[in-house]
Amino acid sequence: MNTLSINQLTKSYAGKKVIDNLSLEVKGTFGLLGPNGAGKTTLMKIIATLIKPEQGTLHLNDLSWQQTDQVREILGYLPQHFSIYKSLRVDEVMNHFALLKGIKENRETIIQEILAAVNLLDDRKKKIKHLSGGMLRRLGIAQALLGDPKIIVVDEPTAGLDIDERVRFCRLLRKLGEGRIILLSTHIVEDIETTCDYIAIIKNGNVLATGTKKEIAEIVQGHVYEKKITMAEEMPIEEEHIISTKQIGDDYLLRYFSPEFLLGSTEAVTNLEDAYLCLTRGWLTQHVH
Numbered sequence: 373m374n375t376l377s378i379n380q381l382t383k384s385y386a387g388k389k390v391i392d393n394l395s396l397e398v399k400g401t402f403g404l405l406g407p408n409g410a411g412k413t414t415l416m417k418i419i420a421t422l423i424k425p426e427q428g429t430l431h432l433n434d435l436s437w438q439q440t441d442q443v444r445e446i447l448g449y450l451p452q453h454f455s456i457y458k459s460l461r462v463d464e465v466m467n468h469f470a471l472l473k474g475i476k477e478n479r480e481t482i483i484q485e486i487l488a489a490v491n492l493l494d495d496r497k498k499k500i501k502h503l504s505g506g507m508l509r510r511l512g513i514a515q516a517l518l519g520d521p522k523i524i525v526v527d528e529p530t531a532g533l534d535i536d537e538r539v540r541f542c543r544l545l546r547k548l549g550e551g552r553i554i555l556l557s558t559h560i561v562e563d564i565e566t567t568c569d570y571i572a573i574i575k576n577g578n579v580l581a582t583g584t585k586k587e588i589a590e591i592v593q594g595h596v597y598e599k600k601i602t603m604a605e606e607m608p609i610e611e612e613h614i615i616s617t618k619q620i621g622d623d624y625l626l627r628y629f630s631p632e633f634l635l636g637s638t639e640a641v642t643n644l645e646d647a648y649l650c651l652t653r654g655w656l657t658q659h660v661h
C-alpha cells in the first residue's frame with residue numbers, strides 16, 4: 373500500500389506555529405479531522421506543494437517533496453474554495469485543466485471517462501453557473517483526477533452541500549480511493565466516518581490521535597457514560613463535559629465524558645465523535661502511533 377510519510381513538519385505565520393513538528397503516515401482513504409484553525413488547510417497546501425514548510429520532509433516511497441515537478445505529476449488537488457469562470461461549460465473547464473496538466477493524447481476520451489466516473493457526463497454541456505453545489509464539487513474532483521494521480525487532496529469538500537449531495541459525494545470519494553491515496557479534511561465527523569478507513573485528529577498543528585476509526589474510538593473507552601435524568605433533575609455533571617443530550621419522552625439521556633463512573637450511569641460503547649470531542653476539548657490527552 374502506498375504511504376505518504378510526513379516527518380517533523382513545521383510551518384509558522386507571523387512567528388506562530390500553525391503546523392508544529394507534525395509527523396503522520398497517510399494511506400488509503402484518509403481523513404483529517406480538526407476544529408477550525410487546526411492547521412488542516414495549511415497541511416494540505418504543503419502536501420499540494422503550494423507552500424513550503426520551514427522544516428520537515430514528505431515522501432511517497434522514494435519520491436521526496438523537494439522534487440516539486442515530479443510530485444505535481446502524481447497529485448490532484450481540490451482546494452477549499454474551488455471557483456472557475458461561470459460562463460464556461462463543464463467540458464471546456466475539463467479541457468482547460470487537461471491542457472494545464474499537459475495531457476495531449478486521447479484528451480477527449482480521458483475527459484469523458486473522468487466525467488462518467490463522477491457522474492457528470494450528461495451535464496458536460498452545462499455552464500458552470502447552472503451547476504448545483506454538489507455538481508460543482510464533483511467537477512472539482514474530476515479536474516483533480518486528470519493525469520490519474522496517486523494522491524488526491526480534497527479540502528473540506530462537503531462544506532455547504534445538502535445531506536443528499538454530501539452522502540453522494542462521500543460515496544464517490546470512497547470509490548475513487550481504490551488504489552490511490554485520498555486525503556480529505558473536514559470538521560464533520562459523520563463524513564469521515566462514512567468515507568475514510570484511516571483518520572488523524574489534529575489541533576493546533578499537532579496530531580492528537582491517528583489510526584482506524586475503531587482504534588481512535590477505543591482511546592476514550594471507559595471515559596464516556598450515559599445516564600437518564602428527568603427534566604426536573606439537576607445536571608449531575610458539569611455541562612461542559614456533556615457530549616450529547618437526547619430527549620426520550622419526559623426524560624433526558626445524557627452522554628458525557630467523565631474520568632470516573634457516576635452512580636446510576638452506564639458505560640457507553642464509544643465512537644469517533646466521542647473521541648473527537650474528548651481529545652480536541654482536552655478532556656483526555658493521548659496519542660496513538
Ligand SMILES: Nc1ncnc2c1ncn2[C@@H]1O[C@H](COP(=O)(O)OP(=O)(O)OP(=O)(O)O)[C@@H](O)[C@H]1O
Binds near residue numbers: 411412414415
Ligand atoms: N496565509 C496566512 N497568513 C497568516 N495566518 C494564516 C495564513 N493561513 C492560515 N493562517 C492561520 O493558521 C491557522 C491554521 O489555519 P488553517 O486554515 O490551516 O486551519 P484549518 O484547520 O484549515 O481551519 P479551517 O477549517 O477554518 O479552514 C489559523 O490560525 C489561521 O488563521
